[in-house]
Amino acid sequence: MSNYPKADGATLLEIYKKAALIKRNDEHVIKQIMSGRLVSPFYSSRGQEIIPSAISVSLRDEDYLSTIYRGTHDMVAKGFPLGIMWAELLGRVTGSCKGKGGPMHLTHPASGCMVTTGIVGSSMPIATGLGWAAKLDGKGCVSIANFGDGASNIGAFHESLNMAALFQLPVIFVCQNNRYAEHTSFTNSTRVEKISTRAAGYGMPGVTVNGNDADEMYGAAKVAIDRARAGEGPTLIEAITFRFNGHLIGDAGGYIPKDEMAAAKAADPVPALRARIVADGIASDEQLAALEADFQKQIEVACEAAFVADLPDIAELKRDVFAHDIA
Amino acid sequence: MSNYPKADGATLLEIYKKAALIKRNDEHVIKQIMSGRLVSPFYSSRGQEIIPSAISVSLRDEDYLSTIYRGTHDMVAKGFPLGIMWAELLGRVTGSCKGKGGPMHLTHPASGCMVTTGIVGSSMPIATGLGWAAKLDGKGCVSIANFGDGASNIGAFHESLNMAALFQLPVIFVCQNNRYAEHTSFTNSTRVEKISTRAAGYGMPGVTVNGNDADEMYGAAKVAIDRARAGEGPTLIEAITFRFNGHLIGDAGGYIPKDEMAAAKAADPVPALRARIVADGIASDEQLAALEADFQKQIEVACEAAFVADLPDIAELKRDVFAHDIA
Amino acid sequence: MTETQNINMIQALNLAIDHAMAADPKVLLLGEEVGDREEGGIVGVSKGLSTKYGSDRVMSTPISEQAIIGAAIGASLGGYRAIGEIMLMNFTTIAMDMITNHAAKLRFMSGGQTSVPIVIRTMTGSGFSQGGQHSDYLEAWFAHTPGIKVVAPSNPDDAYGLMRAAIEDDDPVLFIESIAGYFAPGPVTFQSVPIGKAKVARAGSDVTIVAHSLMVAYALGAASELEAAGISVEVVDLRTIAPWDRETVLASAEKTGRVLIVHEAVKEFGIGAEIGSVISEELWGKLKGPVKRLGGAFCAVPFSKPLETAFSPQAADIVAAVKAMMG
Amino acid sequence: MTETQNINMIQALNLAIDHAMAADPKVLLLGEEVGDREEGGIVGVSKGLSTKYGSDRVMSTPISEQAIIGAAIGASLGGYRAIGEIMLMNFTTIAMDMITNHAAKLRFMSGGQTSVPIVIRTMTGSGFSQGGQHSDYLEAWFAHTPGIKVVAPSNPDDAYGLMRAAIEDDDPVLFIESIAGYFAPGPVTFQSVPIGKAKVARAGSDVTIVAHSLMVAYALGAASELEAAGISVEVVDLRTIAPWDRETVLASAEKTGRVLIVHEAVKEFGIGAEIGSVISEELWGKLKGPVKRLGGAFCAVPFSKPLETAFSPQAADIVAAVKAMMG
Ligand SMILES: Cc1ncc(C[n+]2csc(CCOP(=O)(O)OP(=O)(O)O)c2C)c(N)n1
Ligand SMILES: Cc1ncc(C[n+]2csc(CCOP(=O)(O)OP(=O)(O)O)c2C)c(N)n1
């Protein structure tokens, strides 16, 4: 992967900032659930922070993002405001979706977070359409489609990649291969070793990278995004990573071999990037600690504000079904 | 393709016999439609006769066949009796499906013709299940899934090939690439040059062969069928061919360049195989003419019997919805 | 806009889309065969449009119904108004997730932040020997799905007007076309027809027949026949199935006191059940007899002509049903 | 068979499938996570089965709903009885083509030559903060589809009995499980429960409540509350939705003269419409008031708790509705 563009120090620091914010935010949600203060399904993205962080530094607000239930990392990296995210996670009327969507349907068009789906694979056909819109707009915007390893075996993957390639749409298909789909291990879901192998079947470039490595992830994403902006069509990026928690909080993950989990956690990509940034003298431990403390404060403010916010009125059942309220 | 097993003279003759019967049968159906004697949709397989003929010589009655609306060639080659096929094409109660299915749903389990679907791509998931049944039976039977080039872009293709490969099911996926999907040319449906390229994405072998060449088609099919019987899993065979008539009789095919059609017809695979069989001294022109005359007679008998057969009684609406009649 | 023309539904739809694309550069069209290279649609509804508006706005797609609707949804999230064609209504089954879990729900789940102003064009109807997988009316499924509107014109004028309204509507609209209804010419006034408004197609005093799509013509035919028998029939053309026009239907039902609901879709659990239930409840004590329903037989659409004809309500069945109601 | 045990629905279903697999080697199970390697299903219904019957008969699949149902259909065409699991009812949208165009129609379209004795297990229900894409009751779609039966047990005994009957049934059966109903234990007698037979869950004389799945428990709760208010309620548990038990429902309706139909599915165009229409027609002149219906609100299932609770009928709503009817 050495021929990828390298991330300079400033960029690495940006990537770390996003990853550190995502990590703390995720941990704080889990803390609320564990303490019993929050009762809601939550699909943690701990362990996968580097992927969207390294992608987003090459994105603009106007670029489109489509993601899945396990997508707070993608959205925080893209710029989804914490306050309305927390309020939505808590089902408050102050949430981005007025509490109607919840964790599986977080949406915030202003930051480009166009759709979050709970249906495996369904982020891809929609992201393909967003790519069509971006192409028609002619402003060089791109559409990012996030999905998991399990989603790469469903029909929507196939139809979307073929269509995006045929029409040379500016879509980057990001398969976050965290090795598990609910309780099913990657190797028990397909015989192919690399999902990226499938790109050739659509006449599109495909690469497999270490999604937990900021340089590799940044480089692969930059190349794909630049190609898309230049009208050279879509790319499939398979980012190898790992999911530190169960499928959702509450799932003990008993189906994951202990050593496999231990090894993954030992290689936690966020502290690893932090150590490197300090070692390379890009930022000092103190500077990073200050940033982290500030992130923690932002998260707690967002969380506490959500807890005291109002729940939606029942009249909301008749709103947003159609453009006009139902009588 | 030279490392494929070669078809001996007797086998080539068998292949020719099937192809000649299919060709005449298809032409006779078209004749009935053109003469106004038969008013019904018909999806001619003229031009694609060699594919199923060269596959079927390696099949047994107990092997399963799943095909599509354009499937009379596949079924005649597999042994679907002409009499009940014609009666079904004419919607007679004597038809294989009592006239309820028609051309798009021809079915005859006794000859292994398990399902004919009118939904593009849907032959594949079902054929995958028939492969599972064959594997469980442990008798070395295989499941053939026929589909077109257009069908290779739909989600069911992806899910079926991945699942069949994962479970190493004895399924042979036969993509009859006749270069057009209704009015859409192959090159306007995907950027990949060979559909067989996609097999690698599932960890299954994939080959592209000239489906109009008896040797190549026979060899590729034999290898795939033997592998499947031996429990070595599925294969994707892309058989390049051409559709001599429109999508269905009545479609003038104006979207097909004249020279493309002319070249294809000039290379009509059935007379070509006939000439070779005579040239190689496998059979004499007279012998073949006698066989052909006999085929023609069989076809006409089947056709005429169908025309005088009864139409189903309206009570049939309440039969076969469930195992028990509806009150 | 233009002066009245006598044209058929195919021409009316073509002009409606043409006028909408000319008026608004954000209007897009995609689907199988829709481009002129593929002859502008299987029945020619989109003839000339790709030539006039370019293949970026009018995209002929691979056979990928999930991606077709997904791309329409995505483009609409990106600010466009895409018309996605699903060639035949039975093929909506392939795109059910995109239609019902996404197109219909994104506005609500996003708390009104996003909307999906797409039109899904599809055609259907028995009577063409297309058999069990190409003839179904499935409007009841979509009417049961909050967030999507369902329209089904019975004549060229409404086809034009409803298509213009559907394209301008800010919510997804399923647009159902009757194949049998395509060819009869009628006067087209080029006015938009409001979604949600039924039309009294014929005034009468003894019995109200509620119908839509092709069944309106049958109902009108039956009505004139019944007039000869001294029975005055009022025919209400629903035009919009969801949200259906309760005021118009209830007013007519109250006036005549007798209601027959007719649709080609299978009677059981069809839309007649909802309309009948509402009438029976709202007009309790005011009806002269129970609400009656006619619908397709409880089976797949059969191929054989006598069965296919017996499957769906015919004018004679309507006449008989009305006479029975008049006792 | 076995003596009565007090177990919950998960255990009852597990034993029903276990007993069926032990009794008939042709019974198979496939779906996501169904194997013990994946912890025997997301709620554990198939725990122990892959260990006991082997991974050839109990297959954990990739996320491929079309292939899951297609494989079940194919295996059944090959002589097996496959139970295919679609984890949540909203995911049946991915397999709609396989379920409605194929499983439900192959017997009819083949003129009775083939049959599809599969069971499609799926779970659903609001109340778990799963939002708009994981909570829908969609039974009305399938009840409108000739050729497939639909059952929905309300208690562990019926869950066991209906599952045994569904597996033995020679036609496809959609088996709907209520997530909220999984955990309450009840006596299980290990008897088969005939498909098509409703049960009078509580006898009464003033009002009949027709319900299924979770709503039966709510109806029974409301009934005891109403008894205190001096209103005698009869509760009919449909158990089978298609074909529904007209005799039992009509007998109860005629006896009480007042009917309330309750389902969690969206009220409009739900199954209550069909049942209500038949009651109103069959019992014309014999009812004391119009048939009333309670159902889910006309919107996607909302995430936020107060909205989610308001979405579906609660016991209090049933009590209020019945009091209004008696008013
Ligand atoms: C069509 C569909 N099938 C099944 C499910 C249930 N389900 C939710 S998440 C999931 C696993 C997805 O795994 P993967 O794609 O690898 O994403 P990850 O959760 O690992 O991020 C499954 C099977 C679903 N939501 N949608
Ligand atoms: C899911 C679905 N979409 C669209 C159609 C309409 N249709 C029927 S045949 C056909 C073309 C199929 O082409 P191909 O797969 O190449 O098979 P061929 O007809 O060339 O043998 C299309 C689009 C269909 N039957 N099913």
Ligand SMILES: [Mg+2]
């Ligand atoms: Mg995963």
Ligand SMILES: [Mg+2]
């Ligand atoms: Mg083709």
